[in-house]
């Protein structure tokens with residue numbers, strides 16, 4: 001038995017792996033692989049349609065929202081967002097709360113002015129800043145809902161009338177929230193919704209077409225909307241895996257049901273971290289992420305020992321990001337509660353041994 005705590009690409013439901021591999025050999029009993037059918041066939045159109053409608057249903061989106069599956073990873077959205085939303089002479093406001101958010105800021109500066117509303121860089125991004133103001137003339141306010149590397153998460157949506165844009169790559173569909181508060185949401189698929197190679201973009205078309213900027217068709221959300229997210233060949237297989245994972249999520253009872261499990265997993269792990277002094281939770285408690293828990297062990301020798309213990313017990317992906325060190329335990333939707341039980345039992349045993 002292995003347990004997969006990888007940060008991304010990461011664990012997906014077993015049934016999704018099973019169904020996806022069957023579809024590679026024989027898709028829907030057509031005698032063809034999903035990899036060899038045209039994207040404009042009925043067989044694939046129905047995959048795209050179902051994936052889009054499951055997103056709308058699971059996120060309870062208003063009917064005017066457009067759901068796109070695009071290429072290029074969330075990192076492409078770092079520049080595609082300002083290209084579409086930020087006029088050259090305008091200012092966008094960004095929250096700087098982690099390595100991903102700071103990359104988004106860097107890219108946005110290529111298209112207009114960026115004002116950083118608040119930053120937690122001063123303490124290695126270990127908390128979420130409070131008490132900041134967002135300038136009233138900002139074209140939009142951008143933030144990362146869950147800081148995958150640092151293990152912090154925004155637990156509420158900022159109260160503002162400025163159009164909200166969020167990178168939800170690592171916590172989309174993990175907790176109930178009012179997704180309609182956002183003008184644009186994007187997420188790389190490889191953490192909570194599917195296989196690497198596709199991005200989910202949800203956009204309110206009202207905010208588009210206002211910058212006066214000419215751009216390549218492939219960068220223009222309006223072109224993708226007009227073409228039903230098939231302006232060119234979509235990442236067919238990656239979209240299929242998303243569709244299967246979304247189906248699975250619906251079968252689990254949707255976002256409210258998975259949230260309960262996510263909360264149980266996170267509580268068990270954080271309680272264990274807090275109970276034993278050998279483990280240090282590095283993140284401000286109120287900002288702890290339900291998806292990625294980060295902790296350290298002060299003594300490098302003891303740290304090595306715990307890494308070896310994890311390895312010997314087939315726990316994968318527990319090492320922290322190189323910028324933070326220590327350990328990062330990713331607990332995405334598909335991670336079973338049992339995996340956290342196995343990990344925390346090991347932690348307890350290890351801590352007791354270390355006295």
Ligand SMILES: *Cc1c(COP(=O)(O)O)cnc(C)c1O
Nearest residue numbers: 073074075100148167169170188
């Ligand atoms: C993983 C991640 C990204 C980067 O995604 P790519 O698809 O590799 O470009 C961006 N933002 C967040 C919050 C992430 O977790």
